[in-house]
Amino acid sequence: MTHFLCLIYISFAISTVVATTATNDPAKIFKRTAKYFGMMAIGSIAVGWLMFLLSP
Amino acid sequence: MRDWEAASARFVSSKAAAAGVFFLAILVPGAGHLYLRRRKKALLLASIIVVTFVLGVHLEGKLFAFEKGQSGSETLINYIGSLAGLGNGILYLVAIGFGLAKGQIDQPTFEIGITFLLSAGLFNILAAVDAYRCSIGYDYDAAEAARLQARGEKKAKRRARKQSARQNKRQQLPK
Numbered sequence: 001m002t003h004f005l006c007l008i009y010i011s012f013a014i015s016t017v018v019a020t021t022a023t024n025d026p027a028k029i030f031k032r033t034a035k036y037f038g039m040m041a042i043g044s045i046a047v048g049w050l051m052f053l054l055s056p
Numbered sequence: 057m058r059d060w061e062a063a064s065a066r067f068v069s070s071k072a073a074a075a076g077v078f079f080l081a082i083l084v085p086g087a088g089h090l091y092l093r094r095r096k097k098a099l100l101l102a103s104i105i106v107v108t109f110v111l112g113v114h115l116e117g118k119l120f121a122f123e124k125g126q127s128g129s130e131t132l133i134n135y136i137g138s139l140a141g142l143g144n145g146i147l148y149l150v151a152i153g154f155g156l157a158k159g160q161i162d163q164p165t166f167e168i169g170i171t172f173l174l175s176a177g178l179f180n181i182l183a184a185v186d187a188y189r190c191s192i193g194y195d196y197d198a199a200e201a202a203r204l205q206a207r208g209e210k211k212a213k214r215r216a217r218k219q220s221a222r223q224n225k226r227q228q229l230p231k
Contacts, residue, residue, distance in 0.1 A: 006168045009111070010175060013104050017179045020100055021186035023196045024059045 011040040064093045068191045077191040081184035083145040088187030097190075101183040109147050109176040117169020118159025119151055137170075143177030143184075 015036035019029045059065070068074050081088025086102025089095075120137035141148050151157045157173060159166060189196075 002165060003168065006111075006115075006165075006172070010108075010171065013108055013175065013179065017101065017104055017182055020097060021182050023200075024061075024094075024097075024190070025196075026060050027058065029060075 007044055008041075011037055011044065015040060060096055061094045064095075065190070066091070066093045067193050071192075074188050074191045078184050078188040081187035082143065082180065085145060085147070085180050085183065088184060089190065092187065092190050094190060097186075101179070101186075105144070105176050105179050105183065106147070108172050108179065109144055109151075112169045112172030112176060113151060113157045115165040115169035115172060116160040116163040117157055117166065117171070117173045119148060119157040119173055121152055137174060140174040140177040143179075143181040144173070145180060148177070 015033045018036060019032035022032065023029060068077060077088045077091060080091060085105040086098040089098035089101065119141045120134050121141075122138045123131075123134050125131040125134050144151075157169075159169065163169075
């Protein structure tokens with residue numbers, strides 16, 4: 001559970017920092033944060049599912 | 057583009073002053089933006105950096121401190137980790153000074169702690185670069201438009217090259 005929460009937090013932190021430092025427009029910051037967070041969440045779920053399938 | 061804090065923002069006139077803003081931002085998370093009177097951005101970035109760093113310390117992560125390892129590769133990893141950790145600025149110095157973040161390798165969260173500490177340092181470096189850009193009045197929209205145009209031109213060139221290669225192949229085929 002700790003690992004999962006850490007993954008969620010670090011994904012949120014990365015997406016917020018990257019989006020905030022890329023523009024000064026608050027609407028764009030919000031949109032990009034949501035976009036990057038969504039991409040990372042989908043990626044994490046996909047990788048986690050693949051690892052679950054590949055695990056013996 | 058709608059600038060968040062266009063009314064209150066401050067700019068600097070020389071490159072040396074912009075470099076000063078960069079080092080101020082590296083030293084204290086959020087201070088560079090605060091100096092440029094971009095309070096919301098400063099608060100957002102500083103809170104994320106500080107929370108990430110504190111969580112890293114709490115999760116028994118380790119801060120690297122420019123030590124020589126037992127092998128060359130270990131020394132290299134130590135130095136790279138130290139540079140990323142040094143990005144935390146004053147947080148790094150305080151943690152090293154007070155003997156915090158020494159890392160407990162037997163703890164299950166040890167690696168996550170290291171990840172958080174290094175991420176906080178890299179976030180602060182990114183924030184410092186942004187503070188430098190804000191200080192010189194960097195136009196984010198123009199840069200993005202130029203980047204998109206360059207990408208479009210590259211794609212068009214690649215498409216044209218593929219088409220000409222296809223045509224050449226067709227011409228070479230026996231009729």
